[in-house]
Amino acid sequence: MAYDYQKVARLPVDTRIVDRISRTPKMLAEQGPGFMSQYGSASQYMAVSKLNTNERVAFYAVQDGFDNAADISLATGMDESAASTALLGLADKGLVVGQDQEIPIVKGT
């Protein structure tokens, strides 16, 4: 396991804070060039923050290249059926991204 998926699934910061920073040029300038590329737009961050824990864990796992329920289960320790449900949930919300696509949200620490 590359890292603790359950741990990174935690949301450390309120989405309203990210939203405010992204809409305030002075605050945004202080965050440095990595902020927007890591968080994506505020709406992307909010979309991810509205996922349930299993979906968010699956989301990170998919970003890391685990693209089926069995692999995600192996990588994250999540039950395979739960991983399958989470993948379906991600697909419904249009949030499944390939490895080569931009990662819209930074992983938590």
Added chain:
Amino acid sequence: MKGLIVVGLVLLVMFMLMMPLSVYAIGDPEGGVSIGDCNVFTSVLEPDDQLYFVRYDVSYSPEPPEDASDTWQMAIYDTDGVTLIPGATRPLNFYQHNIISMYFTAAQVATLSLTPLSEFKVKIMGNPAVFDPITEDVNMQTVTLAASDWKELSDLVTYLLAQAQILEDDWPLITLLGDTGLLNSTGAYYFLLAIPGLSNFAPEAFEITTTTYTFTPGVFTHDYESDLADKKGERLTEGLENFGGWLGISGNWMSFLLVGVLFAVFAGATFSATKQPIIGLMMGFLVIMCSAWVGLVSLTMIFIIVISVAFFFGITFILGRFA
């Protein structure tokens, strides 16, 4: 008539059903609720006031759509843990890992009997109007203040900057502290939301801040001026009063007139002897200073004259430069 009443009642019920109601579907935080730090600072803005600070984590996953200020709050209970200090609740600004505070003026501290070093219970809890039941470790977290949790104003800046560092470490790629180690505008914005008035409590914590300038006027007794005025003695005072009375002016104006005459005589005599206007004026001012020292003219008057002369000289000098 009876039918009319029934129709009226039906319309009333329908109207009530159509009224918008605030219904919250928020549940307990999946990741639980925890308190990282809780401290009280005393005498931050005035002697004996109190500032209660909490760093908390109301860990939702996913984040609820309801505003945190409608659903969660900070509350301070008495040492028994069940008696809410009157008015001691404040809605949270944000979910997840964040900070909040409550400030009590010295008058409020006295009225509410918030005795320093007491073991008050500080809670981060769901709003009782939204959550039922309120359960410890589920939708409420309580800390009991220990004596060591009570701190002085001198600890505040270091403490808050440490708190900002903790948040910055936990909030991925969000910078709250600038290169100077002080709160940048992002950090300032969120800390001021959590601690209104912080720029007055601890202006040193900010890279850029606006504070209110407080002017405390000194107490002036005019003792020295009175001592000088007494130097001219009763006889001279009486003489000036009588002479002034003969001219229809007060003794003080008579003194001023006398000093003016002395100034003109000495300045004129010096100018006649030296043909130097500056030396003449200096001699004249020497006469005025001596007059103040013997009590003929008040120090206040001297200062007004000096400031006026300096002002007009300044204008003449500056305008002369650009003429």
